[in-house]
Amino acid sequence: MNYSPKTYALAFCEAADTAKNNADEDKCVKNFLALIEANRDQKKLRDILFFVKKIIVKKNKGRLLLIESARPQGTATEKIIKSLIKTTDIVENKINKNLIAGIKININDEFLLDGSFSTKIKKILCLTK
Amino acid sequence: MSYEIIEKLKQAIGGYKEKEKLEEIGRVIESGDGIVKIYGLKNVKAQEVLSIETKEKEIKALALNLEEDSVGALVLGDHIDIKSGDIVKRTNKLLSIDAGKSLLSRVVSPLGLPLDGQGQIFGAEKPTQCLLEKDAPSVLDREPVDTPLHTGIKTIDSMIPIGRGQRELIIGDRQTGKTAIAIDTIINQHLDTYKKTPICIYVAIGQKESKIAKTVELLKNYGALEHTIIVSAPASSSAALWYLAPYAGCAIGEYFRDKGEDAVIIYDDLSKHAWAYRQISLLLRRPPGREAYPGDIFYLHSRLLERAAKLSKEKGGGSLTALPIVETQLGDVTAYIPTNIISITDGQIYLESDLFYQGVRPAVNVGLSVSRVGSKAQTQAMKKIAGKLRLELAQFRELQAFIQFASDVDETTKKKIKRGQIIIEILKQQDLSPMSFDKQLVVLYAALNSYFDEIESADLPALQLKLLETIEKLHQEEILEPLIKTGKMTDEIEQKLKTAIEKIIAK
Numbered sequence: 009m010n011y012s013p014k015t016y017a018l019a020f021c022e023a024a025d026t027a028k029n030n031a032d033e034d035k036c037v038k039n040f041l042a043l044i045e046a047n048r049d050q051k052k053l054r055d056i057l058f059f060v061k062k063i064i065v066k067k068n069k070g071r072l073l074l075i076e077s078a079r080p081q082g083t084a085t086e087k088i089i090k091s092l093i094k095t096t097d098i099v100e101n102k103i104n105k106n107l108i109a110g111i112k113i114n115i116n117d118e119f120l121l122d123g124s125f126s127t128k129i130k131k132i133l134c135l136t137k
Numbered sequence: 138m139s140y141e142i143i144e145k146l147k148q149a150i151g152g153y154k155e156k157e158k159l160e161e162i163g164r165v166i167e168s169g170d171g172i173v174k175i176y177g178l179k180n181v182k183a184q185e186v187l188s189i190e191t192k193e194k195e196i197k198a199l200a201l202n203l204e205e206d207s208v209g210a211l212v213l214g215d216h217i218d219i220k221s222g223d224i225v226k227r228t229n230k231l232l233s234i235d236a237g238k239s240l241l242s243r244v245v246s247p248l249g250l251p252l253d254g255q256g257q258i259f260g261a262e263k264p265t266q267c268l269l270e271k272d273a274p275s276v277l278d279r280e281p282v283d284t285p286l287h288t289g290i291k292t293i294d295s296m297i298p299i300g301r302g303q304r305e306l307i308i309g310d311r312q313t314g315k316t317a318i319a320i321d322t323i324i325n326q327h328l329d330t331y332k333k334t335p336i337c338i339y340v341a342i343g344q345k346e347s348k349i350a351k352t353v354e355l356l357k358n359y360g361a362l363e364h365t366i367i368v369s370a371p372a373s374s375s376a377a378l379w380y381l382a383p384y385a386g387c388a389i390g391e392y393f394r395d396k397g398e399d400a401v402i403i404y405d406d407l408s409k410h411a412w413a414y415r416q417i418s419l420l421l422r423r424p425p426g427r428e429a430y431p432g433d434i435f436y437l438h439s440r441l442l443e444r445a446a447k448l449s450k451e452k453g454g455g456s457l458t459a460l461p462i463v464e465t466q467l468g469d470v471t472a473y474i475p476t477n478i479i480s481i482t483d484g485q486i487y488l489e490s491d492l493f494y495q496g497v498r499p500a501v502n503v504g505l506s507v508s509r510v511g512s513k514a515q516t517q518a519m520k521k522i523a524g525k526l527r528l529e530l531a532q533f534r535e536l537q538a539f540i541q542f543a544s545d546v547d548e549t550t551k552k553k554i555k556r557g558q559i560i561i562e563i564l565k566q567q568d569l570s571p572m573s574f575d576k577q578l579v580v581l582y583a584a585l586n587s588y589f590d591e592i593e594s595a596d597l598p599a600l601q602l603k604l605l606e607t608i609e610k611l612h613q614e615e616i617l618e619p620l621i622k623t624g625k626m627t628d629e630i631e632q633k634l635k636t637a638i639e640k641i642i643a644k
């Protein structure tokens with residue numbers, strides 16, 4: 009079937025909304041996975057999960073944050089970041105050595121705050137061209 | 138690598154200010170055939186340049202399709218490196234090209250990159266960024282076309298005059314001399330001293346690189362490259378570049394037009410441009426229409442050709458003349474793209490294969506060719522001399538069927554047939570030999586005033602040459618120069634010309 013990951017995610021969230029207890033939720037997930045299998049859309053699962061996260065976070069007025077840094081954050085940085093995060097936000101930390109230094113924050117996969125050293129070098133090199 | 142780079146880096150680091158800001162991003166969800174589908178980028182504008190961050194480098198793309206939650210974009214680089222999941226950033230810049238005087242005599246890509254191996258284009262000069270897609274000048278900004286643009290081709294300058302700011306289509310089958318007319322027009326511009334020399338822009342769309350190199354060499358040899366810019370999207374380049382090439386050329390032309398200068402742009406050819414746009418549209422999954430072209434194929438060309446204009450004096454008085462070329466299949470001018478462009482332009486020069494193989498070169502079919510600006514774009518002298526040329530040719534064409542019964546027709550008809558044959562012979566011209574407008578006047582004056590009536594057709598080319606050589610040597614100041622300066626055939630000049638021709642013919 010030619011349904012987009014977003015359509016699947018919307019349908020799942022609507023169905024999950026009607027669940028009254030944990031058992032209902034489990035049933036909902038099971039049925040949903042069966043449907044995906046029947047439609048042979050397993051390769052879309054990663055994207056579906058991303059959209060489900062996004063829909064739920066949006067509903068709870070939160071944000072989906074991916075914080076990338078070159079090495080584990082120091083306590084000072086961690087404190088600053090924690091002060092900016094709301095309880096409704098879903099935060100994922102990632103170590104990316106390609107950044108060299110600094111930090112990169114991806115918000116809802118819609119906006120990017122790029123404070124990495126690798127980007128700064130790229131920009132400087134562009135200026136010298 | 139030289140030590141200079143260290144200094145450059147030092148300066149750049151010194152002047153670099155940290156400005157992290159929230160950037161809007163999207164992700165590539167599909168990539169193939171030079172088209173990418175991007176999820177996100179809700180606020181992107183149409184025609185905005187996007188930057189795709191691949192593992193290796195950043196690749197530019199052009200936003201074309203703005204859909205509910207995705208964007209269809211045209212890759213402006215090597216699309217092989219792009220992978221699903223790559224981050225795409227907005228640049229907040231609409232597609233533009235750097236324009237300036239430094240572009241003269243250079244060959245550039247539609248993105249403004251040099252292709253002639255002569256290094257960077259802009260040295261000391263600061264380039265102006267010109268948008269590729271721009272609105273055409275409004276009615277109030279324009280002025281009627283009234284200054285001639287001489288092509289150096291007798292048939293065209295006498296019967297299908299082109300004015301500065303006009304759009305004249307050159308249409309015909311393959312191998313009928315369409316590009317030759319365009320090249321002759323470029324070469325003629327620096328020979329024609331009647332008005333200031335226009336800047337020529339030659340846009341080569343989907344042509345073989347060897348052909349483009351040949352054209353560049355040709356223009357260089359004839360000294361025409363100095364006032365010419367070549368925008369090249371060769372056959373080996375992507376459809377994206379084929380699609381953008383005319384707009385890039387037009388943006389460069391507009392730069393000169395808005396500076397108050399005259400410019401001529403040749404789109405060689407718009408059939409290939411339409412093919413490229415069809416390919417892009419189908420890949421972007423836009424609904425196909427007639428001949429699988431998208432619905433906006435007319436607008437694609439009309440918005441391009443509408444940018445050719447003669448500006449009013451308040452706007453600087455510059456002009457941009459467009460000479461689009463369209464290739465027909467088996468002479469079918471009723472096909473989709475030819476009819477579209479015929480209806481957009483202010484006239485067409487129709488070239489016929491039959492005429493070409495009969496030896497009539499340029500193979501212009503005068504009956505089907507027209508210039509809707511008409512004699513307004515002609516000098517008074519040309520109007521006076523060649524006014525009845527079209528009529529005489531039309532009369533000849535009616536009588537042409539009787540040529541084989543020449544012995545049975547009356548004297549008047551015989552004479553008319555003979556005169557027609559002389560005119561046809563006189564209008565023949567080799568390619569790469571444009572004739573300046575004053576010399577054209579001399580030849581046409583002699584032909585239309587019966588001075589050649591007794592001459593055999595075979596002797597005409599030699600006589601024409603002799604006539605021009607003698608007048609150039611002996612009567613340059615009294616006949617040719619006033620004609621070039623004023624563009625008027627006064628009674629005094631006419632009398633001198635008559636006497637000179639009579640003397641030469643008598644010899």
